Amino acid sequence: MNAEALIQTRRNLHQIPELGFNELKTQQYLLKSIADLPQENLTVKTWKTGILVKVNGKNPSKTIGYRADIDGLPITEETDYSFQSIHEGQMHACGHDFHMTIALGVLERLARYPINDNVVIIFQPAEEGPGGALPLIESKLFQEWRPDLIFALHIAPELPVGTVSSKAGLLFANTSELFIDFRGKGGHAAYPHLTKDMVVAASSFVSQLQQIVSRRVDPLESAVITIGKIEGGFVQNVIAERARLEGTIRTLNPMIIDEVKQEIETLAKGYEISNDCIISIDYGSNYYQVFNDETYVDLFKETVQQTGVTWKEARAAMTGEDFGYMLKEIPGFMFWLGVDSPYGLHHSKLQPKEEALLTGVNLVESTIRNM
Numbered sequence: 305m306n307a308e309a310l311i312q313t314r315r316n317l318h319q320i321p322e323l324g325f326n327e328l329k330t331q332q333y334l335l336k337s338i339a340d341l342p343q344e345n346l347t348v349k350t351w352k353t354g355i356l357v358k359v360n361g362k363n364p365s366k367t368i369g370y371r372a373d374i375d376g377l378p379i380t381e382e383t384d385y386s387f388q389s390i391h392e393g394q395m396h397a398c399g400h401d402f403h404m405t406i407a408l409g410v411l412e413r414l415a416r417y418p419i420n421d422n423v424v425i426i427f428q429p430a431e432e433g434p435g436g437a438l439p440l441i442e443s444k445l446f447q448e449w450r451p452d453l454i455f456a457l458h459i460a461p462e463l464p465v466g467t468v469s470s471k472a473g474l475l476f477a478n479t480s481e482l483f484i485d486f487r488g489k490g491g492h493a494a495y496p497h498l499t500k501d502m503v504v505a506a507s508s509f510v511s512q513l514q515q516i517v518s519r520r521v522d523p524l525e526s527a528v529i530t531i532g533k534i535e536g537g538f539v540q541n542v543i544a545e546r547a548r549l550e551g552t553i554r555t556l557n558p559m560i561i562d563e564v565k566q567e568i569e570t571l572a573k574g575y576e577i578s579n580d581c582i583i584s585i586d587y588g589s590n591y592y593q594v595f596n597d598e599t600y601v602d603l604f605k606e607t608v609q610q611t612g613v614t615w616k617e618a619r620a621a622m623t624g625e626d627f628g629y630m631l632k633e634i635p636g637f638m639f640w641l642g643v644d645s646p647y648g649l650h651h652s653k654l655q656p657k658e659e660a661l662l663t664g665v666n667l668v669e670s671t672i673r674n675m
């Protein structure tokens with residue numbers, strides 16, 4: 305695919321974002337694009353809403369894995385694109401349209417000019433949640449085609465096009481989703497003393513959560529608790545009998561995330577007594593940290609230099625990625641690809657620069673050929 309074809313593919317995928325394990329149109333689009341490639345060296349298999357494509361090597365001694373995630377987010381798009389999402393309330397606001405397009409571009413080149421080793425290109429569903437990597441690793445198909453090394457990229461809105469960034473060791477955090485439900489006695493807005501107001505309980509709980517970070521976690525460690533959504537009650541003059549908080553916990557140390565959860569549970573027990581209510585906590589999906597293999601990062605750095613791309617040493621980030629589970633099992637790495645957007649990841653106006661698509665394809669292809 306030339307630059308124009310990559311851009312068109314990205315725009316087509318951008319229009320059809322779908323949430324985790326519902327990526328049916330996306331899967332059909334990808335399967336159709338893969339079917340249009342020369343098939344002699346390819347074996348294509350689906351796994352749930354994802355796809356794995358094996359490019360059979362000419363004289364294989366190992367299998368190289370490359371993973372792209374394919375799901376969108378429940379965000380209403382606010383870009384001024386002419387090719388906005390046609391799925392109300394859903395958007396590729398984390399760059400997975402870029403990730404898929406780059407993987408397709410690389411696949412096309414490998415299908416035409418295979419390398420000696422086998423390459424498995426993985427189109428993985430549900431990265432944003434509930435997590436596709438872990439069940440995929442456990443699948444028979446993945447075990448059969450299990451790569452000996454694996455890598456992936458993530459777009460970086462804050463980096464210019466032509467720049468990549470990564471580091472050996474810890475790159476992304478340990479994460480856990482967080483859902484907290486409050487149930488108490490509601491009633492008339494004019495008689496608060498006869499009720500247990502769950503909006504008041506939940507909103508003060510949000511502030512107390514921040515004190516877990518500032519007062520309970522060792523200051524030499526790091527933790528983030530973000531509540532991204534609050535809901536409760538149903539009308540302005542009724543005291544709410546229920547409220548719900550939805551958020552996420554992030555830590556750089558896998559042990560600290562368990563400590564934070566313990567502190568949240570202790571806090572909830574106290575709140576149940578003081579607010580005469582029932583609190584239930586659900587941790588949803590949990591992702592293991594992204595930990596890069598030093599040898600492969602060094603090899604990648606060499607390729608970056610050879611291809612004229614600018615290298616920037618990364619700092620660890622509090623972002624999460626279920627690709628961490630793949631790196632727990634298989635050595636490899638993840639890197640950031642500069643796409644220069646004024647709005648960041650998970651923003652309704654994210655507008656990555658499309659020139660980065662070709663940079664991504666060239667770099668990933670060269671990396672695979674150098675491994």
Ligand SMILES: CC(=O)N[C@@H](CCC[C@H](N)C(=O)O)C(=O)O
Nearest residue numbers: 432433479480481552623624625
């Ligand atoms: C790269 C990125 O933005 N990943 C997501 C992963 C979300 C995991 C899960 N749904 C959670 O919120 O804990 C991120 O938000 O970092």
